[in-house]
Amino acid sequence: MPRLAFDPEKTPPILISGKSMSENKTGIWRSIRPKIDMDKCTHCMVCWKFCPEACVDLSSGDPQIDMGYCKGCAICADVCPVDCVEMVEEESR
Amino acid sequence: MPRLAFDPEKTPPILISGKSMSENKTGIWRSIRPKIDMDKCTHCMVCWKFCPEACVDLSSGDPQIDMGYCKGCAICADVCPVDCVEMVEEESR
Amino acid sequence: MKKVLMGNHAAAIGVKLARTDVVSAYPITPQTQIIEMLNDLDESGEFGGRFIKVESEHSAMAACLGSATAGARSFTATSSQGLAYMHEMLHWVAGARLPIVMCDVNRAMGAPWILWTDQTDSLSQRDTGWMQFYCSSNQEILDSVLMAYRVAEEVLLPAMVVYDGFTLSHTYEPVDVPDQKLVDKFLPKLKNEYALRADKAEAFSALPSPKEYYRLRARMDHDMGRALKVFEEAGKTFEELFGRRYELIEPYRCEDADTILVVSGAPASTARVAVDQLRKEGCRAGLLKMRAFRPFPAQALRDFVRPGMRLAVVDRNYSQGHHGIFCEEMKSALYSLEKPPEVYGFIAGLGGGDITPELLSEIWRDTDEGRADAAAPNWMEDAR
Amino acid sequence: MKKVLMGNHAAAIGVKLARTDVVSAYPITPQTQIIEMLNDLDESGEFGGRFIKVESEHSAMAACLGSATAGARSFTATSSQGLAYMHEMLHWVAGARLPIVMCDVNRAMGAPWILWTDQTDSLSQRDTGWMQFYCSSNQEILDSVLMAYRVAEEVLLPAMVVYDGFTLSHTYEPVDVPDQKLVDKFLPKLKNEYALRADKAEAFSALPSPKEYYRLRARMDHDMGRALKVFEEAGKTFEELFGRRYELIEPYRCEDADTILVVSGAPASTARVAVDQLRKEGCRAGLLKMRAFRPFPAQALRDFVRPGMRLAVVDRNYSQGHHGIFCEEMKSALYSLEKPPEVYGFIAGLGGGDITPELLSEIWRDTDEGRADAAAPNWMEDAR
Amino acid sequence: MLEIRFHGRGGQGTVLAAKMLADIVLRSGKGECMAIPEFGVERRGAPVLAYARISDGPIFLRTKIYEPDVVVVMDTAAAPSERVCEGLKSGGTILVNSEHSAEDLAKAWPDAKVIVIPARKIALKHGLGTPAAPVLNTAVIGAFCAAFDIADEKDMEEAIRGSVPIKIEENIAAAREAFEFISERRAHAAASV
């Protein structure tokens, strides 16, 4: 183990913290996951509006939940006006 | 000049500050002094009430100003209801 | 009787056993469990004193200024940013000669934000007039709170009990919880003859003349010196009552050692493992554990060292622009010796980087085999 | 052109000449005239920057944290209790590598309340990562503000210009006020490549790993070391432009001196009188004036000293439980020398007690004639 | 010296499991045990680690644990398999709360001994926690004590009684059930070798 494994001169004086958090997939936090019944869904996008992870994707017209990030908080299920979001147990990996 | 002109052990750890300020005669601050015209004075004691130095003595019945402390602020002259307090120039010592 | 306690809980129990009258504190990681346990003890009636939940650390030490001036046994606890926020009040209560005891749970200083342990927060308070005692186990934390009150109240100077954030504060290990009656013998009720009395019109900390101020500071220096003896006597009494001995500095396997690791805090515990390992490899290694930092045990160190000895001082702190703080103070204390030992300073584990037996052994070898720099600090980054 | 200025006004004019963008400060004796002059310059339009009249010193340094992060040249000024109240922020802005310049007008630390000068307030900030330069005249105050910005902005570390309360701050003496155009040459507009840019989503001072934190502190140490050279180069450039030379340490009549007074601040000026007097009495006396305290000029000192030399270090400060602070750091810096000089530490003038030529001569003689204690501090109370 | 790493989920008593182990070792009088949390921010639901050291004499080593002898997985969903075997000493043991068989799980960790304990099922059976947030640390510790001869059931019970704030009897029952579950497996394995 060398005295200093780095050259101080090449170390920046301060850390610049600009990389997006999106590289941190929080899906692993879930113990339950939301399942949308697309037939009953009215595309009102209330689930998009109230998701704290901003992980409901609108682009396709249907509310697509990005399971890479969804923490399974079940807010979408609570706020959906037509109750078409059901929380199901996460299968243990 | 001795290394330490005192014995630390005999020096108290903190200073106790309980001696009265009254040993500090503030009369020297005056450039003008109050003179009460005892004839016109009604003994209402308003001068005693408003003196910031609390140096108007009531014991004798007449308002006796203790010139050892009076700073010549002229509040007594200002508040006296019968205007019987006159401010006169301090004779230079 | 023994209980499994995290370091923070050992501290809180020490405060309860000391029958502390007034605790005033503000939460900060990694100290919060001290506050939470004292709060629970307060609400369950087990803690006889008053717990003032103040709005900041500056106010925490100010409340101690008030309660200690009234002669009450007072306690607070904080860490890094909170300790630094108290700095003005640390100078003040030391100058006011108040025997307040505080736990500082070591945490490195920002910026940037940093949660993990290093000693720069406590050591950068070295000029405030506070005594400082360093702990290497949760047992030492509990015991040091009792020792700190005993010494502080004898010499009328405040004292800091300092221990590693997370490594001790959050780590559970068996701790012998002393019996209350024995603690009452070791620590009778505080009688401070200089306390404020409601019936005596006196002012505290009024403006003195320069001469009077100089003499107050000389008296303080005299009492700080006295504290060295008072600590050692308290250590003996503690051993009689509780069976554990505490000294200003504690050598381990130094009798025949030529190169000695000088370490404080939790790393001093790990250093025993390193020394044992080096001994197995045939190296004449020793460990000197520093418990007291203020008053700095200069004479004890001068008596301990032998000419030709090499000291490898491990500083988990740094005084930018000069050196590691234990190393600097060690050199200053040994300077006047006829043949002072060689002293080498190593900077390790800043920001909570792990200090492993491997790193300590490498520090020992660099010193023993003459690879270390004698003047400048040796920066030793752990490989992991 | 020369003007009669009190030290505080010399500082304010230095800040104006440096075209400082943002000043944020809070009043405290003996610093208030800096604030009042900057306020007048602000209201009369002569000071182009913004003067934020904050609600406390902790907030004063916090406002500098904000303005300096935006890349603006920032300034504050304080003293004793106010400097101590900033302590958390001093650690923070140094870790954030912000080139803030601050004047600290030395005033002893309470308790008890004390108005007059000693160095314990500035020196007890020695572990916060700030550079510290000490002044012995009002001319040095003005010049040091300019020098401090030059060095700070080169190495991205904050710098304190420190001078004696009342003895310099309130004392009027002739000061050469440099020409603005020359100052602009010496101090071009600040371009901080690490400043916050409103169009770049980046966080400043976010939580790093212990390893990253360790490397940040090692880089800081590297830059603090670089600052020694940068200061000396800046001193040469300053001489070319303004005719006055500034160095880390400044010997006076030491060429053939065996015993040398080591002094800082205004007493270093009085020490010339003492040395001249001793020389008249046939004593081989010399003076070493300490200008830089952080970064500590360890190598410069090692080069300066000769074996057999005796140093009489005058500390108008005290680190309770150890020693005078200049003396302690001097011993640590010289420790690694083959034949280190004898170093004796004297504690004088705490709380503003006068440091007279007579007292300095007595210190010199005690050292020269072997009456001084080599290990413990020598407390030297002035007779008056 | 036995070095252990626990993998759990924030808010589900992972550190408390390590602490209970220390209580049990103290109660047993057969050595010393130190329980060490992961030094960071614990978020409910997020993966969390805890550690323990058990040795017969006093423990002076105060560092992180890099190469554990045993890894305990309290929630497989919160412990990606590559993280589980990170630093595990070769020949080390992985005690997993799972309803899958040891063989299936061993596929993910080829060179480790895998012991399975259906701690979640046991916990829920004794009414400890909810399906989304089961309180399974006493069951895991019960299994651990049996798997590594840490203490007998009496010491284990007394220690749990002292360190669990609520539902004391249920926690003790869950620990005993797990203890027996493992003891039987060991007895069976010993007999068939």
Added chain:
Amino acid sequence: MLEIRFHGRGGQGTVLAAKMLADIVLRSGKGECMAIPEFGVERRGAPVLAYARISDGPIFLRTKIYEPDVVVVMDTAAAPSERVCEGLKSGGTILVNSEHSAEDLAKAWPDAKVIVIPARKIALKHGLGTPAAPVLNTAVIGAFCAAFDIADEKDMEEAIRGSVPIKIEENIAAAREAFEFISERRAHAAASV
């Protein structure tokens, strides 16, 4: 080196008087001057002290002044006589703002040279301040310059112009009148000896 102590009253420009002296010495180019206030709390009306050092070369001595060569009394009511001569070097001079004669005043200070200047009268004559609070520091400095050959009237005038914030012409007039008042006395004394 000439060491001077000024006795005045809080709020009446005692420190400014010392500072003006420094301006004049700088303007005269004949040496260096340092003006030093009393380091404490100044209260309006309360007695206050200020100091100055004048020397031909640079001044390095930065201490209080214990044994002044000259004491300047700007308000006899605020300066008890024993305080005035405290530390005064034997044969030192006391410059007093008073309308009494030098002889009368000398009784209080037997072994000091006493010079009298009716500074208050001069100041009020030029409309400087009020009877209760006269602004007499320029008159006193004018007298001082004449008494100790500090600078000629031209340098004195320029310096006052630079350092007095308001009523500049009146202050200059007062200073010149005091200067001449002292010069005549000195000429007269020199002639009659």
Added chain:
Amino acid sequence: MTVKTSIPEPELLSAGHLACQGCGATLAMRYALKGLGKETVLVTPACCWTILAGPAPRLSVGVPLLHCPFATAAATASGLKAGLVAQGDEKTQVVVWAGDGGTFDIGLQALSGAADRNEDILYVCYDNEAYMNTGIQRSGGTPQKAWTMTTQGQKGSERPKKDIDSILEAHHIPYIATVTPGYPEDMVRKFKKARGIKGFRFIRVLSPCPPGWKHDSSATVDLSKLAVQTGSFALYEIENGDFRLNTKLAKRKPVGEYLSKQGRFRHLSEDDVKEMQATVDAAWEKYEKRG
């Protein structure tokens, strides 16, 4: 994809942040940034958001963010604004994003100073009503009778919540508003409006917090709405001293509906609930008198 809401679609809050499941303070940031837009710089003292913004080298928001010590948010922001203006940038909005502890208690000295100077900054306090980052200790924002780790007695927190909005009003500042994530349109509108006002502006965001309030992560939005519907949290704006209620509540729901869903109020007796209802009623009497 036209979303049937006035809330802008672009996200300045990125997924992957470290907030607990159902964190109200994260929804608050999401909507605030939608109202503020890109030309914004955040100043954040010690609080949960110190962590949520992301450890180095990461950042979870799309604007610059300056971390600062716990007691200094408003002072640091004052300096940052002065620094930007000195560099010629008069447009960028300097916005403080602080917790209730950093606003009601340790940061009050700096907050009051900046408001007193009428600094041109927007100070946002996301109010989760306790010190959450250090383990749920009582703050000046903790409601009376609520459980926290330092108010575990039968009566919970014994002192009322500090009326921080009135404290700000006493500083004569141009704009004060209250918002909560249950009403995102109202929230975005007020942030847009605040952006356009010069001088010191203060917005307080009631932010439900599952671990702190002991409620299920799914109930965050529901609780935020119930707070308004029961009148426990009034939505209003105070512009240069003129008070205006934003939600005209025909009939307020009983406070019990809001309290019963929170574990921190589980220990309340019926009398306690009556008392809290009386407090809410008294507050509304005052609002209506002013509104």
Added chain:
Amino acid sequence: MTVKTSIPEPELLSAGHLACQGCGATLAMRYALKGLGKETVLVTPACCWTILAGPAPRLSVGVPLLHCPFATAAATASGLKAGLVAQGDEKTQVVVWAGDGGTFDIGLQALSGAADRNEDILYVCYDNEAYMNTGIQRSGGTPQKAWTMTTQGQKGSERPKKDIDSILEAHHIPYIATVTPGYPEDMVRKFKKARGIKGFRFIRVLSPCPPGWKHDSSATVDLSKLAVQTGSFALYEIENGDFRLNTKLAKRKPVGEYLSKQGRFRHLSEDDVKEMQATVDAAWEKYEKRG
């Protein structure tokens, strides 16, 4: 000697203190001590009274006095109270005696904390409306348009005085009162009353200051009366939120009468005076509405 006033005769303030001639803050202390009596301990942060209490070894008041750092008065007093109670002394009144700077600005964090805890102490702020001890710099208590050494521009101080009484009201404390030395009987009565109330009490004493307000030393009492008679300073009590005016002013004198006697307002234009009159009128509208 029967004095025709309800003020007790014994003096707990001794002559010989170092106050300037005509110091309002000294009269304030004199009357406060008459109302409080002997069983009182004072806690004083940095301010003029740090000096007026007397340098060591002296004390100008007849009760114990604990000096403390500038930002800490309310916190030090909280600790002193707890310490005395721990020693068995429940009777002695712990009274903070602080200036406006130590109360409105640097001391606000500690003040708000102690009020939030409803500490059983009486906090007295003698309000001379600037930092006098350090040479008259603007404080949060400086009135709008007033001259100070740091507000010397044509418009004087550009921000309004902080409404500290409303800030205290926002802390739900049992007693708030305003007094001034021009009405010594009212002042002594309120101090006696405050002594008897449990919990956090706040009294603000308007204290004219000759050097700071640039008025003749003789005008101190006159100005104190004029402040009340012109309505610039209202005498009132707020007991548990109930507001009561103490002086029924049939007709308020014009504010000009109060302002014209102060050098710090000499630069005011007529419009300025009109503006200040409007401000006073608006305040009285509110008082009457509440009173």
